[in-house]
Amino acid sequence: MFDSILKLFSPSNSQCVFCHAQKKNNKGMFGLCDLCTQSIPWIRSVECQKCGRYEKCYDCIKRKEVYFEVNRSAVQYSDEMREWLARYKYRGDESLLPLLIEMLRFPCESLIQALSRPKKQFDCITYIPLSPERLAERGFNQAEQLAQGIGKLYGIPVIPLLVRVLHSGKQSYKTRGQRLSDLQHVFKYRDNSTLELKGDTPLNIILVDDVYTTGSTLNQASSSIRKHLNAQVYGLTWAR
Structure with missing residues (x-):
């Protein structure tokens, strides 16, 4: 495939x-x-079936509560991929956005195929929100742009389900413990009447972010969604 x-x-x-x-x-x-x-260091096969890591994942072993079903990523977060993302994310080179979206096809196909086996489908795509401060600084939300691109490719509605209520520093510079502490109450569910519920049947939701590091962000965001919705959340990230 x-x-x-x-x-x-x-x-x-x-x-x-x-x-x-x-x-x-x-x-x-x-x-x-x-x-x-x-x-490009593609993730062609995964060792950790939960987070999609290409080698043994000690973060998943340590995590006591997991609120997402699985995560799948396109590439390993190598020095080269870090530079690619930095040019788009921090230097505002949005000409790279179509490239990053196309690269997400492979992990997205993996999620779609896994879900469709019992004849299910995804109900919507959502994304990790930025704080107002970070959004004003950057001018755009990279996770939202990636989600919108994937939504157009697959005809899945993109619905913002979360808001970020606390402004935390850049997660890439923090330890695992600091990440967990910072993200405890950072996301709040955003009431959205456009999301059609299915009675007792769980919704299937793709949650998009650019990079999966320890999984703390994805896990806390998934928890916030599931506190308000009967849903199964699947992570889709560009790099792992």
Whole structure:
């Protein structure tokens, strides 16, 4: 499945969308040159079936309460992928957004196929919200943009279900304990009448974020959703 999805995307533009080098041929995927294509550390198989990590996950072993069903990610969060995301997320290069969305197809297909086996489907996509302070600083919410892109690709409605009520510092600079403490009460459910309930049948919801590190953000956000909805929450993240 992985390779068949990749073959769909090989734009013929002569310039690489990331490094802007002239492409010698059209073998690179997603408008990338061969070198940039080869640098992508795809997660082709997972060791931890819960969080989608490509090796043993001690965060999942330590976690006592888990509120999401599974998480799946497109790539390992290598130094190269960190730079790709930084250019889009922190330097505002939104020309990379279509590339990141297309890269999310593989983990999204994995979630859809797993859910469809008992003939179920996803009811909506939501995303991790930013605090007003962070949104004003950055100008956009990267998780929301990724969610909107996936929603358009698969025809699944995107509904904001959460608000961030506390402004915490950047999670990437914090220890696991600090993350857990910071995120205890950071998300609040956002009442939304556009979400159609199914009686006693749980809703199936995709929750999008850019990076899964320890899973604390995804877990707390899933908990906030499930306190108000009869739902099963599935994480979809670009990097792991």
